[in-house]
Amino acid sequence: MSLSISNEQLIAAAESFGTPLYVYNADRIVHQFQQLKQAFSTSNVRIFYACKALTNINILKLIRQSGCQVDCSSVNEARLAIHAGFPAEQILYTSNGIGFSEIEEAVSLGININIDSLSNLEKFGQRYGHSYPVGIRLKPNIMAGGNLKISTGHEKSKFGIPIEQIQEVISLMNRYQIQIAGLHIHTGSEIKDVSVFMQVTDLFFDLIPSFPELKFLDLGGGFKVPYKDDDTATDIRLLGEKIRGFEEKITQTYQRSFEIWFEPGKFLVSEAGYFITSVNVLKVTSATTFAGVNSGFNHLIRPMFYESYHRIRNISNPDAPLQHYTVTGNICETDTFAWDRAIPEIREGDLLVFDNAGAYGFEMSSNYNSRYRPAEVLIKGGEAHLIRKREVFDDLLRNQVELF
Numbered sequence: 001m002s003l004s005i006s007n008e009q010l011i012a013a014a015e016s017f018g019t020p021l022y023v024y025n026a027d028r029i030v031h032q033f034q035q036l037k038q039a040f041s042t043s044n045v046r047i048f049y050a051c052k053a054l055t056n057i058n059i060l061k062l063i064r065q066s067g068c069q070v071d072c073s074s075v076n077e078a079r080l081a082i083h084a085g086f087p088a089e090q091i092l093y094t095s096n097g098i099g100f101s102e103i104e105e106a107v108s109l110g111i112n113i114n115i116d117s118l119s120n121l122e123k124f125g126q127r128y129g130h131s132y133p134v135g136i137r138l139k140p141n142i143m144a145g146g147n148l149k150i151s152t153g154h155e156k157s158k159f160g161i162p163i164e165q166i167q168e169v170i171s172l173m174n175r176y177q178i179q180i181a182g183l184h185i186h187t188g189s190e191i192k193d194v195s196v197f198m199q200v201t202d203l204f205f206d207l208i209p210s211f212p213e214l215k216f217l218d219l220g221g222g223f224k225v226p227y228k229d230d231d232t233a234t235d236i237r238l239l240g241e242k243i244r245g246f247e248e249k250i251t252q253t254y255q256r257s258f259e260i261w262f263e264p265g266k267f268l269v270s271e272a273g274y275f276i277t278s279v280n281v282l283k284v285t286s287a288t289t290f291a292g293v294n295s296g297f298n299h300l301i302r303p304m305f306y307e308s309y310h311r312i313r314n315i316s317n318p319d320a321p322l323q324h325y326t327v328t329g330n331i332c333e334t335d336t337f338a339w340d341r342a343i344p345e346i347r348e349g350d351l352l353v354f355d356n357a358g359a360y361g362f363e364m365s366s367n368y369n370s371r372y373r374p375a376e377v378l379i380k381g382g383e384a385h386l387i388r389k390r391e392v393f394d395d396l397l398r399n400q401v402e403l404f
């Protein structure tokens, strides 16, 4: 099992399939899942891959084959999961802000559902009564996560039913005999500190007596992965120990037991992904030297959207002395990937690789500036397989209705 893809393999992939190119390492994804299984091996834990991070159908199939389950953010993701062979029972749909018809579709697929508004919960009760188990997504008023855009549990967040409205949840449950089978809280992404998860378990602990039909407690995703050399990740082994303690406390206090659910996205696929670009132009200015690559935020939006950090490596000239570059794209908009970054000397035509590109990379790409979305390649069993073709001109016109 190889946990990283060598420069030689990346260069070979770029030569075979062109750039810009997303490359994923199957071994690494399986390894990440094994790490989680190991960390929670003494607990009754189910892991659902938050597939909004990367939904290529081959990745979904790989995830399923490795024994992991799947968390979806739209009913179409659930359909993709079904296409990838997941049984309905292993599919979770954690919704937010959706119309009730999408919840009806999810019920018709027979998948697990977390509801995040009182209005949909009421409609759910009126329509299904006790007949279909459902989870409740709560907003705990906890500020956590790497930055505000990826913090979802704080007071001003749109996600979940505010915890202070829990009595209304209970009233609806009683009025319609709703079978509330789960409680869900996802506080955000890139949560380094295990104590944030334990704040959530404390909240759950107090809520347990109010929900007699509970079967699962869902702590969402958000495990932090390292981006920089000195970065720390979420200590999942420590989290595993704490979860074991939480389960024991529940058994002792309530003589009940629950499944504990997690929904990691980044943890499973971020480090498995590489984004390869080619340098189009070098531009020396009084402010900085720009290295302009054949991509932009249309292909990797995270630096501009979240100010996220991606290691950038010059795999064409890795041993050259470091110089400072501002790496930008070719989009007619400011699309800075990194400002004044030390990178081995760059020449036009060199291949620059962005690490940690597996999660929310291709998945958030677009056709902005009418550029093609990149191809995707999966390295599996030592071989590079094309898993999504590069777009072509016809793709830009597809679905447009030409009137003239």
Ligand code: PLP
Pocket (backbone or CB within 6 Å): 050, 053, 071, 094, 152, 186, 188, 189, 190, 220, 221, 222, 223, 263, 264, 265, 266, 267, 359
């Ligand atoms: N679950 C929910 C409800 C989310 O909103 C997200 C992402 O924000 C995730 C899971 C996955 O988060 P991450 O990729 O940080 O693990």
